[in-house]
Amino acid sequence: MAAPRYRRRKEDRPQEITEAAFSVFAEKGYASARLDEVARRAGVSKGLLYLYFNTKEEIFKAVIKSVVIRRVDALLDAVDTTELPSEEFIRGPLLKFMQGVPGSPVAIVIRLLISEGQRHPDLVDYYWDNVVSKGLAAIGGFIERGVARGEFRETAVSELPQLVIAPMMLSMIWRILFTKRSLDTDKLMETQIEMILAYIKA
Amino acid sequence: MAAPRYRRRKEDRPQEITEAAFSVFAEKGYASARLDEVARRAGVSKGLLYLYFNTKEEIFKAVIKSVVIRRVDALLDAVDTTELPSEEFIRGPLLKFMQGVPGSPVAIVIRLLISEGQRHPDLVDYYWDNVVSKGLAAIGGFIERGVARGEFRETAVSELPQLVIAPMMLSMIWRILFTKRSLDTDKLMETQIEMILAYIKA
Amino acid sequence: MAAPRYRRRKEDRPQEITEAAFSVFAEKGYASARLDEVARRAGVSKGLLYLYFNTKEEIFKAVIKSVVIRRVDALLDAVDTTELPSEEFIRGPLLKFMQGVPGSPVAIVIRLLISEGQRHPDLVDYYWDNVVSKGLAAIGGFIERGVARGEFRETAVSELPQLVIAPMMLSMIWRILFTKRSLDTDKLMETQIEMILAYIKA
Amino acid sequence: MAAPRYRRRKEDRPQEITEAAFSVFAEKGYASARLDEVARRAGVSKGLLYLYFNTKEEIFKAVIKSVVIRRVDALLDAVDTTELPSEEFIRGPLLKFMQGVPGSPVAIVIRLLISEGQRHPDLVDYYWDNVVSKGLAAIGGFIERGVARGEFRETAVSELPQLVIAPMMLSMIWRILFTKRSLDTDKLMETQIEMILAYIKA
DNA sequence: GATGAATGAGGATTCATTCAT
């Protein structure tokens, strides 16, 4: 007769599942992840997974997308609306943002995409469209704005915003692979910013 | 005309198998690679694989090691024996070497390690010992030598040789994930070298 | 008319599987038994076996134990509680019990243990603890009680209850190996009892 | 140029192989025995086995037969030619013979037959014809001779020579299964002989 | 005769997916 202590809302189910799935994929990778384990961590039965998702792959895609969503938007907004001079913005909010990435779920997603991307080109496209191209465009655009404003000179960096994020990328890989070996990733990114600014400042 | 059913090439077999396995792992990743497929590509029977390797994992390790072996040695020798001034060496042979990496099998190995590294820590150690630590030590040592010679000033770069290879790393990931999207990886690395040299030159 | 594809009989499954497995092991022995065959005889899929047992070996152990369980208990109780004079008990209930053994599943278990015992010492221990040591202790104790009561004289038989069961053992082996050759196993055991009683009677 | 230290005679090969095979079968049983292992212990190549035997089963049969051959003959001769009174013969040579059996290769053969007999009825027949029926006939005949001579009275033992060997049988099984648990098998057989003689003596 | 590399059918085990309840 006792009512369940609380009844989970069915609206929350997909998210509960993707969260559980994320943690399993993070630990095992896509191929070695077991849906049994996902169900257990989500506190639901295996069958229920199939009520919300049709296949393991679909769960995987939902996981990737759920992490990606709303991730860069904050940065993009900041880029668009900042009042700071370019150099300060780069040294401040942009660097901070980048420094936060390697420890965030995004690093996991990157790993999953590197592992599985070949077999899920649509996911890669999705990630490209929603994260990479936007992020790079924002950084590139920001630099070009600095050039237009006379803060920066024209250099190859304008067309290669990847230079800005390269140490962030390396930091993510480093953390994934070489956890045991210490690396001051914050300083790595900071120094890159220093170099870039020294290089492009008018 | 029929190919002989038996070839009896004990010496060549391991390498034939490793090469076939490399191509399968490259396409599918470790978990999704089928030993059937490896055997077919190697032109041998499934059972033969087990004459030379005990498990799939052992084949995997042999693949990784076969690619890694003798990979950095050429660079390391060059670093030790070069007569060039530091700057020229960095701009010349070092840059060339790095530019060659993203298109080489090493990029595949990196992908496999990123995917499977967590479950094969000994492989990661092996890669670290034989490639990463040596390579970074060489670059770091080279920069310090430049400092000692008065060619370079003291900067954070001496302790962060990762800055030199960060664009190489990004280029590898880029090629793996975003094949469709063009990126002038050579220029990326070249520009990084420019920036670094500009930054550290005395 | 079609049998339902799913039966959902969680409670019955282990026993159904064990019974099917017993029949296959009985026919083929452990090593040559195919789990395919076990599944077919149990009327379930191969995969289901692994829902209840983790390995073939585990099924094997379950089979052995299921036969052994509650096997000697009836005899042991009778030994403890009988009101009969020793001689009558031996000639009556004990002989009857032994005569029933060679045709019972216990004979199959003995065969499996002889075949596989070396590789399953824990099973042998289990069988020893639950059947052999108890049974021999009961018989030995019973004889000693007869000695204490003055019914029997002191002989080597008290310390060698194996003498009582030796013909039972031989009968089991005989039935396993020489099915074609007739042997009056009942009379064999009866005569042994006669001899023993004649030998030990006070 | 050096001649091999000694060249094994091809005539010895089959026996070398069956000896190696015997040791492997003894350790592993038929199904788990690997021909690789047999070849290694015989010091020959795997292929050579097939020069002398067509299948694993054929090797198995050769092993069984090689152990059986000439095994009972000594006893049978003794039975036929002994000058000893029946009782002395039974207490002496016959008991000695039986006591030696559980530690001899015959015990191994028995185990192999118990395990594999169902699938090799011809082997069982062979064993029956050459060992069991002869042995039992000899013992039975010997007892009957004693009866004819007035040494023994007529009892069921005459028709059940299995009674004589039952403790030997049990001893073999005991050693196979319960190595850890001590049992004075010699005394077991001796006591049985005592009982039988007491029972049948005129 | 002798070798041992090579074969390939066969078996235990896994796990995404289904479906009766």
Place this chain on the structure above:
DNA sequence: TATGAATGAATCCTCATTCAT
């Protein structure tokens, strides 16, 4: 909705047997 028992295709690995040398 929700469950979890049940399915079976797929995969790694083994090993008796073959055959070029």
